Structures are given as C-alpha cells and as structure tokens.
Amino acid sequence: MNALRETFKDLARYPSAVTGLLIIGALIAIAIYTLIAIPYSEGIRLWRGGEDLWIENPRNARPAWEDFFFRTRLSKTIIVSTQRGAAKTVRDLPGGMRVVEISLPFNYPYDGFPSEINLFLEAQFKEQRPYVSFTWVMPDGRRIALGERSVRANERYSISLDRQLAQRLGRRPPEIALFAAPDATVDNATPIKGRYQLQIEGLFFEPHSDIEAKLVVYGQVYGLAGTDHRRRDLMVALLWGTPVALAFGFLAAVGSTLTTLLIAAVGVWFGRWIDAVIQRITEVNAILPLLPILIMIGLFYSRSLWVMLGAIILLSIFSLGIKTYRSILLQVKETPYIEAARSYGTGNFRIIFRYMIPRIIPVLIPQFVTLIPSFVFLEAGLAVLGLGDPVLPTWGKVVNDAYANGALYKGYYYWVLAPSAFLMLTGAGFALVGFALDRVFNPRLRTL
Amino acid sequence: MQEAVSFSPVKAEPRGSSRATLARVLQYVLTRAVSLFLTVVIGVYLSILIANMGGYVDQIRKAQIREQVGSAVVADRSLRLLPPAEMRRIIDERIALEETRLGLDRPFFLRSFTYLGNALSLSLGRAERLTSDSGSKQVRDVILERLPATLLLFGTTDLIVFFTAILVALFLSRRYGTFLDKAVIALAPTSAAPAWFYGIFLILIFASALRILPFGGMVDVPPPESTVGFALSLLKHLALPVLAMLTGSLFIAIYNWRTFFLIYSSEDYVEVAKAKGLPSGTIERRYILRPTLPPIITSFAFTLISLWSGAIILETVFSWPGLGRLLFQAVGQFDTPVIIGSVVIYAYLLALTVFLLDILYALVDPRVKLGGDMGRTL
Numbered sequence: 001m002n003a004l005r006e007t008f009k010d011l012a013r014y015p016s017a018v019t020g021l022l023i024i025g026a027l028i029a030i031a032i033y034t035l036i037a038i039p040y041s042e043g044i045r046l047w048r049g050g051e052d053l054w055i056e057n058p059r060n061a062r063p064a065w066e067d068f069f070f071r072t073r074l075s076k077t078i079i080v081s082t083q084r085g086a087a088k089t090v091r092d093l094p095g096g097m098r099v100v101e102i103s104l105p106f107n108y109p110y111d112g113f114p115s116e117i118n119l120f121l122e123a124q125f126k127e128q129r130p131y132v133s134f135t136w137v138m139p140d141g142r143r144i145a146l147g148e149r150s151v152r153a154n155e156r157y158s159i160s161l162d163r164q165l166a167q168r169l170g171r172r173p174p175e176i177a178l179f180a181a182p183d184a185t186v187d188n189a190t191p192i193k194g195r196y197q198l199q200i201e202g203l204f205f206e207p208h209s210d211i212e213a214k215l216v217v218y219g220q221v222y223g224l225a226g227t228d229h230r231r232r233d234l235m236v237a238l239l240w241g242t243p244v245a246l247a248f249g250f251l252a253a254v255g256s257t258l259t260t261l262l263i264a265a266v267g268v269w270f271g272r273w274i275d276a277v278i279q280r281i282t283e284v285n286a287i288l289p290l291l292p293i294l295i296m297i298g299l300f301y302s303r304s305l306w307v308m309l310g311a312i313i314l315l316s317i318f319s320l321g322i323k324t325y326r327s328i329l330l331q332v333k334e335t336p337y338i339e340a341a342r343s344y345g346t347g348n349f350r351i352i353f354r355y356m357i358p359r360i361i362p363v364l365i366p367q368f369v370t371l372i373p374s375f376v377f378l379e380a381g382l383a384v385l386g387l388g389d390p391v392l393p394t395w396g397k398v399v400n401d402a403y404a405n406g407a408l409y410k411g412y413y414y415w416v417l418a419p420s421a422f423l424m425l426t427g428a429g430f431a432l433v434g435f436a437l438d439r440v441f442n443p444r445l446r447t448l
Numbered sequence: 449m450q451e452a453v454s455f456s457p458v459k460a461e462p463r464g465s466s467r468a469t470l471a472r473v474l475q476y477v478l479t480r481a482v483s484l485f486l487t488v489v490i491g492v493y494l495s496i497l498i499a500n501m502g503g504y505v506d507q508i509r510k511a512q513i514r515e516q517v518g519s520a521v522v523a524d525r526s527l528r529l530l531p532p533a534e535m536r537r538i539i540d541e542r543i544a545l546e547e548t549r550l551g552l553d554r555p556f557f558l559r560s561f562t563y564l565g566n567a568l569s570l571s572l573g574r575a576e577r578l579t580s581d582s583g584s585k586q587v588r589d590v591i592l593e594r595l596p597a598t599l600l601l602f603g604t605t606d607l608i609v610f611f612t613a614i615l616v617a618l619f620l621s622r623r624y625g626t627f628l629d630k631a632v633i634a635l636a637p638t639s640a641a642p643a644w645f646y647g648i649f650l651i652l653i654f655a656s657a658l659r660i661l662p663f664g665g666m667v668d669v670p671p672p673e674s675t676v677g678f679a680l681s682l683l684k685h686l687a688l689p690v691l692a693m694l695t696g697s698l699f700i701a702i703y704n705w706r707t708f709f710l711i712y713s714s715e716d717y718v719e720v721a722k723a724k725g726l727p728s729g730t731i732e733r734r735y736i737l738r739p740t741l742p743p744i745i746t747s748f749a750f751t752l753i754s755l756w757s758g759a760i761i762l763e764t765v766f767s768w769p770g771l772g773r774l775l776f777q778a779v780g781q782f783d784t785p786v787i788i789g790s791v792v793i794y795a796y797l798l799a800l801t802v803f804l805l806d807i808l809y810a811l812v813d814p815r816v817k818l819g820g821d822m823g824r825t826l
Contacts, residue, residue, distance in 0.1 A: 287491030408656040427640035
C-alpha cells in the first residue's frame with residue numbers, strides 16, 4: 001500500500017500524468033454511471049430495438065449544442081398529439097355517422113426548417129375505415145389542403161415524403177414549403193415564425209369510432225450527441241462504448257501481459273529445453289499475422305467482442321514481449337537473493353511467483369498502461385472494418401456506421417467526431433499516465 | 449520493433465582466424481538456418497490451418513459452389529427444358545468438376561500438406577476468386593500488382609520516419625531538457641492512437657471540410673495522361689495517408705531513439721571523450737552512433753519487412769489499393785491461396801532478415817560471441 005502511495009506521489013509531480021489520471025477517472029465515472037443508469041439489457045434494447053423505439057427522433061440530427069457556435073437557431077423536434085391535450089371535438093350526425101375535428105397547434109420559433117414531418121393516426125373502428133382530411137394553417141393565415149384518405153387502425157402519413165403535395169407546393173419539399181413564404185425558392189427560403197396548426201377533419205361511419213392523432217415535426221438537432229441514420233440517440237452508444245472499451249482494453253492487457261510474463265519467467269527459471277521451446281514458439285508466433293487471423297475469426301466464426309478478446313489474448317501470449325522480459329529476468333535470475341532463496345530450499349514456483357515476477361513488475365506497469373488503449377483501438381479498428389460486435393454498441397461501431405453512411409461526404413461531422421473524441425481521450429489518458437509511469441519506475445530512462 | 453539488445457562500444461580486438469573459429473561459425477550459421485527454416489515451416493503450416501479454419505472453410509466453399517452451379521444451370525436456357533433428373537445429374541457433375549478443380553474432393557488433412565509444400569517452394573498457384581486488374585488469376589500476379597502501391601505508401605512513410613527520427617533524436621539528445629526537447633517529447637503520446645484513426649480526422653478536415661485533398665484512392669479517375677499530371681495526382685492522394693502515419697509513429701520513434709541515444713551518450717567513455725576535448729561531431733559519429741549501429745540496423749531491417757504486410761485498416765480507410773486491402777479482400781472471399789501466399793512471403797522475409805542480422809551483428813560487433821548465447825536472436 002505504501003509503495004502505491006509513493007507511486008502516486010511521484011506521479012503527481014508530472015502535470016501530464018495528473019491530466020491523464022483525471023481523464024481515466026472521468027472515463028471510469030462515465031462507465032459506472034452508464035452501467036447503473038442504462039443497464040445492459042436496456043442498453044441493448046435501446047440500440048437494437050429497431051425504428052419503432054426511436055420513431056419520434058429525427059434522422060441524422062446534429063447535437064443540440066452545435067447551435068451555440070452559430071447565430072441561427074436550428075429546429076428542435078416538436079410533438080403535438082391529442083393524447084397530450086390537443087383539442088378534439090366530436091359531433092354526432094344523424095344516421096350513426098360522426099364528425100371529428102382535431103386541431104394540432106404548435107409554435108415554431110426556429111431559424112431552420114424541420115428535417116421531416118410525420119403524422120401518426122390511430123383509429124378505432126369495426127369495419128368501416130374513417131375518412132379524414134388534413135389542412136395546414138400557416139401563421140400568416142394561409143390554408144393548405146394536404147390531402148384526404150381513409151385511415152387504417154395504425155396509419156402513418158409521412159407529410160414530408162408526399163410527392164403529390166410537393167408537386168402542388170411548387171416542387172418544393174413539403175417540410176420547407178409548409179414553413180416558407182409561397183414564393184420562396186428552396187435556396188433562399190427562411191421559415192416563417194409563429195403559430196402553426198394542423199387541422200384534421202374526420203368522418204366516421206360507425207357510432208363508436210374514434211381517432212387519435214400525433215404530429216411530429218422533426219428538428220435538425222437532438223440531444224447532446226445527435227442521432228444516427230436509424231434515429232437512434234448516439235448518446236446511448238457513446239455511453240455504453242465506455243465500459244465496453246475499458247473492460248476490453250483492460251482484460252486484453254491483463255490477459256496478454258500476465259501470461260507472457262509468467263511464461264517468460266518459467267522459461268528463464270527452468271532454462272534448457274523448456275526455454276528453447278518457448279523461444280521457438282515465440283518465433284513461430286511472430287510469423288502468424290494477428291489482424292488477418294482476427295478478421296478470419298470475425299468472418300467465419302463469431303464477431304462477439306468476447307470471442308475476439310479470447311483470440312487476441314491467445315495470440316499475444318507468445319508475443320515478442322517474452323524476449324524483452326527474458327533478457328531482464330536472465331539478470332534477475334543471477335542476483336544473490338535468488339541464490340539465497342534457492343540455498344534454503346525454496347520451491348521452483350515460489351521463486352518464480354514470489355521472487356522473480358515481482359522484480360519485473362515495475363518494468364511491466366508502464367507497458368501495461370500503454371497497452372490498454374492499443375487494444376481499445378484494435379477493437380475499434382475491427383469495427384471500422386465491419387467486424388464489430390453484432391449486439392453491443394461500441395465507439396468503433398458508431399464510426400463504422402458513420403463511414404458506411406457517408407457521414408464525411410454529407411457533412412455529418414458530429415457522427416464521427418463524438419466517438420473519435422472518446423477514443424482519443426482514452427488513448428491520451430492512458431498514454432499520458434503510461435509515459436509518466438515509465439519515468440517514475442525507470443528513472444534511468446528506459447532501456448529500449 | 450526495437451530491440452532489447454544493448455551493446456557497448458567496439459573495442460579493437462584481434463580477430464582470430466583459426467580454423468576452429470571458422471568451423472564454429474559455419475556450425476552456428478547452419479544451426480540457425482535450419483532452426484529458422486523449421487520456424488517458417490511451422491508458422492506457415494499453422495497459417496494454412498487457420499486460413500482454412502481447420503477445414504471448416506471447405507464447407508463454406510462447397511456450399512457456395514453448390515449454389516453457384518445450381519443457379520448457373522437453372523439460368524441456362526439450353527438446359528432449362530431437360531427433365532429434372534437429367535438436370536440434377538448435370539448439376540452434380542458440374543459440382544464434382546468444380547470441387548476437383550479446387551481440390552475439395554481430397555480430405556483437408558492431406559491437402560494441407562500439399563498446400564504447405566507449394567507454399568514453401570513459393571509456387572503460389574492460382575487464386576480462387578480474386579483476379580489481378582490485368583485479368584490474371586496467378587497469386588503471384590495478384591500480389592505483385594498490389595505491391596507497388598504498398599511500397600510507395602509505406603516506403604515513403606517509413607523512410608521519412610526512420611531518418612527524421614534518428615536525426616531529430618540525435619539533435620535533441622544533445623539539447624536534453626531544452627524547450628524544444630520537452631515540446632517534441634510531450635507529443636510522444638500521439639502514438640496511443642493508430643494511423644488509421646488520424647486518417648479519419650485528416651479526411652474529415654482536408655477532404656470533407658476544406659475539400660482540398662481527395663478522400664481516398666491512389667490516383668484520380670480517370671488517371672491523368674501525362675507523366676507529370678500522374679505524379680501530381682499520386683502526390684495529392686499520398687499526402688493524407690502519409691501524414692496520418694507520420695502523426696501516429698514519428699514522435700514515438702523520436703522519443704525512443706532519443707532515450708536510446710541519451711543512454712549511450714551518458715556512458716563513461718563518452719564522458720572521457722568529452723573530457724579529452726574531442727569535437728562534438730566526432731563524439732557523435734565515433735562514440736555514440738558507432739556502438740548503437742546494431743540496433744539501428746535491426747530497426748531498419750524490421751521497418752523494411754514490415755512493408756510487406758501493409759496496413760489493413762489504414763488502407764481500407766483510404767481505399768488504398770495495397771497489400772493490406774488485398775489481404776482483407778482475400779479473407780473476405782475465403783481466397784486461401786492469396787492469404788497463404790502473402791503469409792509465406794512474409795515468413796520468408798522475416799526469417800531471412802533475422803538470419804542476415806545474426807551474421808551482420810557478428811560482423812559489426814566482434815563481441816557478439818558466435819555460437820555462444822543462442823538465445824539472443826530476433
């Protein structure tokens with residue numbers, strides 16, 4: 001414990017190490033928060049739940065704080081529905097028919113146009129579908145008839161995808177034309193601010209029919225992280241990526257360094273043919289290409305993160321690190337205290353575990369710390385190649401999604417930048433601490 | 449991969465040229481050659497097993513053949529009118545033919561040794577699916593076609609990194625503790641992220657936002673007619689990947705070499721040389737660079753052979769048509785001959801380099817006892 005405190009005291013002398021420790025601390029805090037706030041099953045459900053779950057989110061929306069850097073106010077999502085208190089009046093007509101009038105009003109204060117407009121209708125009827133017509137009322141009093149249709153039990157009217165409507169509005173996309181002056185072209189249009197209204201008039205042919213309506217005017221921005229092409233909140237992936245990345249990097253680093261160290265120590269201590277065999281296996285292992293093998297496993301067998309983890313550890317057991325440890329351990333083996341231990345009859349494995357390995361730990365720790373991000377990036381790299389875990393949301397998967405959907409061509413920079421920033425922070429945090437540890441543990445710099 | 453070998457300076461030792469030494473040298477060289485060859489054999493055989501997933505890939509291939517032949521026969525107008533039994537027979541016949549062509553009719557265990565023999569004798573055979581742009585199915589042609597692209601990209605970068613790093617490191621090691629030294633060293637943690645990661649950023653800045661450099665690829669489409677235009681286009685496409693790789697590896701290389709030179713320049717004999725009042729140029733060349741030559745040679749040799757494997761992710765991010773992408777495509781299409789071909793060449797290059805280095809060490813540093821410490825290899 002004392003040694004640990006000393007180490008921290010030494011580290012605190014390096015500002016870079018303090019920065020690194022703060023970053024790592026923040027990442028761990030995020031990871032713990034995520035595990036508590038969004039439990040595993042919930043995280044998977046949110047990320048893999050399909051479009052229904054996120055239907056009220058805009059597609060490819062930027063993060064809300066991007067507004068901050070510009071003068072203009074980008075639009076946020078507006079939802080008005082009869083279930084949330086929009087006015088609905090029902091009149092009975094003679095002959096069992098009913099007339100319903102729904103008004104969905106909303107205030108539009110933004111400088112940007114909506115990205116999409118959808119109307120969701122839920123109708124109750126036995127046999128005869130209700131017949132409804134929609135009218136759009138603008139702040140300047142203009143009334144635009146959107147259309148009419150008979151409604152199924154669950155109807156989705158994608159106003160912004162209505163081609164006929166776009167034709168009628170002067171070949172302008174409805175989400176622009178419905179918010180702009182009548183003569184404005186697509187390029188110079190600005191939204192008219194004020195109170196809009198969607199009026200729905202329905203004709204029911206059955207006495208107990210009813211209808212609920214929900215209008216979603218999708219914004220250009222959403223949340224702190226924005227959304228992806230499937231309307232998912234990227235925050236879920238960014239948050240969940242943290243514990244996954246940390247766990248992956250840490251386990252891979254532990255698994256590979258500890259086994260490597262143990263094998264090197266066993267080889268050095270027993271020497272002779274055991275050492276020779278270990279040396280040869282290491283050389284064979286150096287020929288095997290790691291990344292192609294991982295790609296093969298991903299393609300043929302399983303893309304699960306944990307299978308990849310196992311494969312990485314297996315392939316790095318006999319890594320070239322053995323050679324480095326071996327050269328140090330060879331010196332340790334000749335030290336007097338080992339000879340003393342041997343002279344009073346200490347067992348082989350006690351010497352290896354209690355006397356040899358602890359001596360090399362200081363050399364190991366800086367390497368260990370710098371190894372963690374390299375595995376995190378390896379996982380991200382596999383994900384970028386399209387071999388990411390099929391279920392878990394990870395940072396690499398987000399970058400891959402962004403790439404596959406042309407985020408860089410279309411200018412959705414946030415989609416790439418946010419996960420990259422997390423990856424960068426992880427890399428920088430561990431690297432800063434690792435480099436400082438190196439100087440603390442190996443005062444005479446390091447012998448390459 | 450830098451080496452854990454530390455040498456101190458060369459002392460002039462009389463070299464014995466007795467017959468015993470020669471015999472020992474020969475014996476050592478032979479043992480080394482045999483042991484390295486065995487390493488290559490085992491490594492390549494393991495790669496063959498892995499690339500075929502212990503025979504599992506055969507099942508995938510058979511299923512693919514079945515599907516392809518089936519749909520080809522069904523789509524064939526002249527065969528469509530045949531009775532079902534006849535059609536079945538034709539399909540089976542063609543499947544058998546295709547399986548024989550790919551050697552799938554023999555058990556995998558036997559075939560794996562044929563593969564091994566072919567691979568080791570460098571008769572790389574024919575690719576199963578991939579073709580070179582010129583249309584050849586020879587693995588040799590497929591690989592050779594991609595080689596220039598990888599050599600260009602990685603050769604440029606590695607040479608820049610290697611020489612810049614050594615020169616800058618030597619320069620900094622003499623100005624230890626100055627602001628410049630600290631600034632460069634503070635940048636060393638950039639190595640935590642791999643080159644492809646910086647690549648994404650660079651694409652975002654220079655291709656996507658500023659639109660001054662291309663997103664990826666090697667030359668414009670269509671390639672410019674004139675030589676000058678072609679070279680310019682090549683340079684334009686080369687800029688971002690090279691910059692990405694430099695960001696990922698230059699500073700850590702400087703850091704490592706600087707540490708290395710610092711250790712050597714704090715040796716007693718350097719202090720003595722300084723005390724004697726030797727000019728700093730002489731100290732640098734004769735007292736620092738000379739004893740550090742073996743590790744520098746090692747590093748350079750490994751840099752050279754690392755060219756061979758290319759970089760799968762970086763080349764994918766930049767759509768660079770190099771060996772890394774080839775390997776990725778080959779894996780994606782189960783094209784084992786191409787995978788094995790690429791692995792076996794790498795294995796040979798690696799073994800050859802290690803072997804030559806062993807001999808070279810003995811030449812550069814007479815204190816490395818030949819035939820003595822066998823463990824100090826690679």
